Each structure stands twice: as structure tokens, then as C-alpha cells.
Amino acid sequence: MSSRASELESPKASGDADRDGRDLEAGLASPVAGRFGIPVDAVCVRCGRTHVKRASLEEMDQSPEANSVTLEATDCTSFKHVCYPCEGATWWNPVAVLSGLLESERERGE
Numbered sequence: 001m002s003s004r005a006s007e008l009e010s011p012k013a014s015g016d017a018d019r020d021g022r023d024l025e026a027g028l029a030s031p032v033a034g035r036f037g038i039p040v041d042a043v044c045v046r047c048g049r050t051h052v053k054r055a056s057l058e059e060m061d062q063s064p065e066a067n068s069v070t071l072e073a074t075d076c077t078s079f080k081h082v083c084y085p086c087e088g089a090t091w092w093n094p095v096a097v098l099s100g101l102l103e104s105e106r107e108r109g110e
């Protein structure tokens with residue numbers, strides 16, 4: 001039950017049926033995602049939109065030494081991030097740690 005691949009196809013994201021059609025990599029490249037931290041799929045608590053965001057481990061109440069690749073979204077706390085449709089900073093609930101994006105990013109970066 002700890003397969004990290006399962007996070008990407010988590011049935012928790014109900015009402016988000018278009019999730020598979022989303023280009024997560026493009027979402028992460030967008031300035032809206034932020035520039036620092038690990039890639040997570042998160043839902044804005046105010047408008048309910050799902051977007052790829054970057055959040056630091058500390059923001060999600062994780063140790064800076066935590067292994068972000070094996071991190072479970074359910075272990076992460078909400079974090080504050082700007083939401084453009086809401087026109088300001090709101091709270092975001094992580095729904096999935098995008099460890100696949102994280103790994104491909106590392107491969108490119110080193």
C-alpha cells in the first residue's frame with residue numbers, strides 16, 4: 001500500500017476527472033507554480049481548483065531531510081501559496097507529491 005505510483009492515480013481527487021489530460025510538466029513550468037520547493041499537485045481550499053505548485057518541505061511540516069521522492073501527500077500539511085483566480089494567497093491542500101516530475105527534474109539538472 002505504499003507504492004508511490006499510486007499517488008498519481010489516487011481516486012481521492014474526485015470531481016477532477018480531467019486530471020489525466022492535464023500537462024503536469026507544463027503546469028510546473030508555469031510561473032504560477034512558484035520557483036522553489038518540490039512539485040506537488042494541490043487544491044486551493046477557497047476555489048477548489050487543482051494546480052501544480054512548488055512547496056518547500058518545511059512549508060508542509062516536513063523535515064528538510066525528508067525524502068521528497070517517497071513522501072506521501074497525506075503526510076503533508078496545507079501550505080500557503082498564491083492563487084490567481086482567488087487574487088491572493090490562499091491555503092492549498094497537497095493531493096499528490098509529483099515524485100515523477102521531481103525525478104525527471106533531477107536527472108535534467110545534475
Ligand SMILES: [Zn+2]
Nearest residue numbers: 044047083086
Ligand atoms: Zn483559489
